[in-house]
Amino acid sequence: MSTEANALEGIAPKAPPFEGLGRPIKGPGALTHDWRRFWHLTYNIARNEFKLKFFGSFLGYLWQVMNPLLLFGVLYVFFVVISKVGSHGKPDEQFYGVQLLGSIVLFSFFGEATGGAVRSVVDRENLVRKIQFPRLVIPLAMTLLSFFNLTMNLIVVFIFALISGVHPMLSWLELPLILALLVIFSTGLSMLLSALFVRFRDIKPIWEVISQIIFYGSPVIIPLQAVREKLLTPPHNSEVHQILYHIYMLNPLVTVFQQFRHAMVTNATISAENALGGWPAMLEPVGLALAVFVLGFWVFNRSAPFVAENL
Amino acid sequence: MPSAASTRAKAAVLPHRRNDPRPEQEVGCRANGTLTLMPQPSVSPPPIVVQSISKTFRVPEERVHTLKEYALHPLRNRRHQTFDVLRDISFHVDRGEFFGVAGRNGSGKSTLLKCLAGIYGVNSGRIWMDGRLSTFIELGVGFNQDLAARDNVILNGIMMGLTPREARRRVDEVIDFAELREFEELKLKNYSSGMHVRLAFSVAIQVDADVLLVDEVLAVGDAAFQQKCFDVFYRMRDEGRTIVFVTHDMGSLNRFCNRALLLERGQMVHLGEPHEVADRYLEINFGHATEASKDGATEPGRSGDGDARVLEAWIEDEGGQRPASVPQGQRIVLKTLVRFAVDVEDPIASLYVLNEDHVAIVVATTAREHERSGHFRAGEEMLCSFSFQNVLAPGRYNPLFTLAHRGTGMDLIDRMEGAFSFVVTGPEAMGGAVDLPVEVGISRNDAQLPASVEA
Numbered sequence: 001m002s003t004e005a006n007a008l009e010g011i012a013p014k015a016p017p018f019e020g021l022g023r024p025i026k027g028p029g030a031l032t033h034d035w036r037r038f039w040h041l042t043y044n045i046a047r048n049e050f051k052l053k054f055f056g057s058f059l060g061y062l063w064q065v066m067n068p069l070l071l072f073g074v075l076y077v078f079f080v081v082i083s084k085v086g087s088h089g090k091p092d093e094q095f096y097g098v099q100l101l102g103s104i105v106l107f108s109f110f111g112e113a114t115g116g117a118v119r120s121v122v123d124r125e126n127l128v129r130k131i132q133f134p135r136l137v138i139p140l141a142m143t144l145l146s147f148f149n150l151t152m153n154l155i156v157v158f159i160f161a162l163i164s165g166v167h168p169m170l171s172w173l174e175l176p177l178i179l180a181l182l183v184i185f186s187t188g189l190s191m192l193l194s195a196l197f198v199r200f201r202d203i204k205p206i207w208e209v210i211s212q213i214i215f216y217g218s219p220v221i222i223p224l225q226a227v228r229e230k231l232l233t234p235p236h237n238s239e240v241h242q243i244l245y246h247i248y249m250l251n252p253l254v255t256v257f258q259q260f261r262h263a264m265v266t267n268a269t270i271s272a273e274n275a276l277g278g279w280p281a282m283l284e285p286v287g288l289a290l291a292v293f294v295l296g297f298w299v300f301n302r303s304a305p306f307v308a309e310n311l
Numbered sequence: 312m313p314s315a316a317s318t319r320a321k322a323a324v325l326p327h328r329r330n331d332p333r334p335e336q337e338v339g340c341r342a343n344g345t346l347t348l349m350p351q352p353s354v355s356p357p358p359i360v361v362q363s364i365s366k367t368f369r370v371p372e373e374r375v376h377t378l379k380e381y382a383l384h385p386l387r388n389r390r391h392q393t394f395d396v397l398r399d400i401s402f403h404v405d406r407g408e409f410f411g412v413a414g415r416n417g418s419g420k421s422t423l424l425k426c427l428a429g430i431y432g433v434n435s436g437r438i439w440m441d442g443r444l445s446t447f448i449e450l451g452v453g454f455n456q457d458l459a460a461r462d463n464v465i466l467n468g469i470m471m472g473l474t475p476r477e478a479r480r481r482v483d484e485v486i487d488f489a490e491l492r493e494f495e496e497l498k499l500k501n502y503s504s505g506m507h508v509r510l511a512f513s514v515a516i517q518v519d520a521d522v523l524l525v526d527e528v529l530a531v532g533d534a535a536f537q538q539k540c541f542d543v544f545y546r547m548r549d550e551g552r553t554i555v556f557v558t559h560d561m562g563s564l565n566r567f568c569n570r571a572l573l574l575e576r577g578q579m580v581h582l583g584e585p586h587e588v589a590d591r592y593l594e595i596n597f598g599h600a601t602e603a604s605k606d607g608a609t610e611p612g613r614s615g616d617g618d619a620r621v622l623e624a625w626i627e628d629e630g631g632q633r634p635a636s637v638p639q640g641q642r643i644v645l646k647t648l649v650r651f652a653v654d655v656e657d658p659i660a661s662l663y664v665l666n667e668d669h670v671a672i673v674v675a676t677t678a679r680e681h682e683r684s685g686h687f688r689a690g691e692e693m694l695c696s697f698s699f700q701n702v703l704a705p706g707r708y709n710p711l712f713t714l715a716h717r718g719t720g721m722d723l724i725d726r727m728e729g730a731f732s733f734v735v736t737g738p739e740a741m742g743g744a745v746d747l748p749v750e751v752g753i754s755r756n757d758a759q760l761p762a763s764v765e766a
Contacts, residue, residue, distance in 0.1 A: 017403070018356040021439045027432030040469050048466060052457050130452040131470060132429035132444070202377035305432040308425070309368060 030136040030297070030304040041137045046144035068108045068153060072101045075221060098161045099265050103220040103257045105153040110186050110253065111211055113146040117190035118197050118204050125311045135304040136297075139194040143187050150179075161265065171263035178259050181289055185252045188293030195300040198310055218253040219261075224275055249276055252289040356441070358522055358553050359404040359427065364436030366397040366422060366577075396422045397433070398577045407551040409544075411564045411571035411585060413592050418574040420557045424448065424526050427555065442521030442553070443472055449526075450511035456500040460491060463499055464514055471518045481517055489513035508536060516543055523547065526557045541567075561589040586669050593721065615714070615723035619651040619658065619687075624712055624730045637701055639737035639746060644698040647712045649725070651687045657717040658684055658724060660695040665709045672703060672744055702745050705737045 032038065076097055117139040121128065124138055197203045216222065231245040248254065255272040262271040276282055303310075369391040375381050396419045404410045414420040425431045427438060428446040453470050454463050464485050468478030486495045489509040494502070502510070525544075544567060547554060558564055564571055564585045571588040573581040573595075581591045624647040625633050637643050645662055664673040675697050677684055687693055695712075709732045716722040737746065 016360070016437070016439070017362055017401075018360055020356045021360060022441065023439075024437035025429055025440045027426075028429055029432075034472075036474065037469070037472060040475055044466055044469050044475065048455065048458055048462060051462075052455075126449070127453050127470075129430065130448045131446060133470060196378075200376065200378040200381060202379055206378060308430050 028132060028135065028305050028308060030134060030301040032134045034134075038134050038137060041133060042141045042144060045137065045141040046148065049141070049145050050148045065153060065156060068101070068104045069156075072104050075100055075104075095161070095164055095166050095265050098157065098164050098166055099261045099269070100220075101160060102157050102260050102265065103218075105150065105157055106182060106257060106260060107215060107218065107220050107253070108153065109146050109150040109182065111215070112149065113143045113186040114189045114193060114207065115211065116142040116146060117194045118207055119194075121194045121198055121307060122311065129308045129311060135307055136191070136300060139190040139300070140187070142194075143183070143190050146186075147183065166265055169263070169267070171267070174259065174263040178256055178263065181252055181286060182256045184293050185256075185289035188289065188296035191296035191300040192292070193296075195296075195303045198303065198307055214251065214253065217248065217251060219257045224254065224258050224270065228270075228275070249281075250285055250288055252285040255282070255285045355406075356439070357403045357405045358441040359410075359555065360439040361400060361402050361427070362437050362439075364397060364400050364426060364433040364438060365395070366419075366426060366431065367434050368394040368396055370394065396577050397426070399436070400574075400577075400579055401436075402572055402579070402582055404553055404555060406553055407548075408570060409548050409554045409556065409568050411568035411588070412555060412557045412574065413559060413561070413564055413571055413588055414574035415559065415592075415596060417576070419577040420574050421448075421526055423574065424524050424555065424557050428524050440522065443518070445471060445515060445518045445520030445523050447515050447523065447525045450508060450515060454499055454507075454511065457498060459496050459498055460486065460502070460510060461495045464510070467514045468518065471515075471520075473518065485510075485513045485517045488517065505536075512536070512540065512543075516547075521552060523552060523554045524557075525554065527559070559592075561592060564589055584669075593723070596721075615725040618653045618655050618716075618724045619649050619693075619714055621647055621649050621712055621714065621725050621727040621730075622692075623648045624710065624727060626710075626731070626733050634733075636734040636736050639701055639703070639705070639735060641701050642698060643701045644696050645710055646694060646696045647727075649693045649695070649714055651689055651691050651693070653689050655687050655716070655724065657682065658687065658693070659715045659717060660684075660693075661713045661715070662695075662697045663711040663713075664703070665711060666704075666744065667707055670744065672708070673699065675699075701735060702747050703735045704743055704746050705735050705740045707732055707734050 026032075079100065080097055120138045120142045121135070127133075128135065128138075193203060193207055219227070227245070227248060231241040231248075255276070258270070258275060259272040261269045273279060273282055276284070370393075372390045372392055375384075400423065412420045412423060422431060424446075425448070426433050427440065428444065428448070429440075430446075430448075453467050455466070458466070461482055464482050465475065465478045468481060468485075469475055473481070486492055489506075489512070491506060491510055494506065499507070499510075544554070544556075548567065554567075556563070556568060568585045570583065571585045572579060573588045573591050575595055580595070581588050624645070626637065627644045627646060628634055628637050629642050645664070647660065647662075649658075649660070659676060659678045661676040661678075662674070663671045666672050677695060684693075709729060711726070711728045712730070713726045714724040716724060740746075
């Protein structure tokens, strides 16, 4: 018996010193076994932050919604009033104001969720170093908080849409799917960024630049139609342009924004599916979003046990 | 010796104090009718079991803080410095036990606590933890200054593992315990520091955890708060919760703990009775135990730098005799003779009279009234005497004498324990540690309430 134990010494762990012990504790990590506590923590942290922003300052929520509205105001004046987009009679430019506001609001979520997540773990250093809880709660709470804001903003968009005369369509049922893609992509990036920031403190300025690039690389200000005209119609559609277009379409946000315009505002705009060239091609941006999610989770999970020490 | 009757009376009246919570032994009955101690199989394993855990911190010699540095300097110095903060620690804590962890700064005790709490992961070994955990590494962790106190209490409750409904139900209890009822809607940033601490402490103890991990939290706070903390810990111990207590205050260790662990530089030095751990801790702290005394090898029970040596210690009664037992009510003197090996300035002599439970009943020191005890040259001798009225309860007592350099009294010259013991005799033991003269009175009261008996 003892020789057997000695032989196993290097391979198997020692026997537990008492009988009836269950599983040993796993130490800190991204997730824990207690799902209910995970959800309760995430929800309550997000809810408290939201309450603070909503009721915290004098005008409360108005400040929250002012940001996208101001941007919208400026762009609206430029595009609709000055350039008279939407009144040329082109069907895909119908309700341009609503399209614009919708894209801005969606990008706002993306920007807030990812930007807010970058510093989130480091800012809560005292929590992480003094209490045991699943670390993933922090970036997820930030994303959930941005989602609350998105919900409020979408209500404003809908009111604006109905006022402008947009008809309710059956394709409105696609909204959950559109939002799902957006959320998966944003959450993946949130996890990735918050984990990386603990180690590399210049992730924050780097991400700010990338975020801006994505803003201009998504159909918010520059509509998809313009990109297609530039890259796909002859005589400009060389090989290089085709590849550039392909890269452009890989961005899941392009799919999100464009499909939002198509399904929610007016069917006259080109749908994401058609812009990509059919259903199978839709797998590329969706796949990329899922890949980012998995990558973000993996990076976070790997670094989670050591976060307390590295801070 | 306390009689069986008084022991039973004591047990019936006083709250049940667990002095030895280990369930392994129980009085049983052999076949021939004699009583014996029988090993009893544990009903369930201990709530905390630690097996051979080790933890190492790897700190890179060149710390890379930015992605730019990481990417641009692939050939940089990748060497790490390793710090072994915990090495092969194994112990267990039984249910209801108050377990102390002591050690110097840097010994790894806070790291050990964080490993138990699940904040740090261990590099090898395993930890088993059974029951809901409450960690007190810092009070008020997770408090959001912009939220009202009420919201913070709820959030903290969820953080500690309660469901939102449970947390909301407990809010009132928590706020009442902290005596902050009028301020519950106020934002935390408007609280004074004392209110902060009261609220934080109240939140932490209301969680109803089975296992508590406490890390020197009591170092902050005023005396009133510390007393409140101590009261709570006494209560928790009496309720049978398992507590792991990290400290470097040997007084607390002795007062609260059933067993203790001493760590030094990540290794277990001693695991056992608190007073043993306290002694070893003092030795390590002043590093004199390893040095040989001036006369040669140190005997067991002695420690100190040996600049002087206690030659003799004895007890005298009123008549100047040296009896083995002294009755209550007389005046007794405990004397000690010290010879100096080197010149010492103003040494401090202290006496501790310990009873059989290793509780110090009488403590006296020359530092109080004879601060300037004088300059003693090598070869000179000093006689210290401690005289008091014998109100000790009947039993056996072990005096402990220490001689220390001027100052805090921790810098030991010599310490003599177990040189002799004496027995105090008297009428039936009532059960108290001392038998002070108490005037008892009964009289008839004209009001409705019956006469109260004081004892």
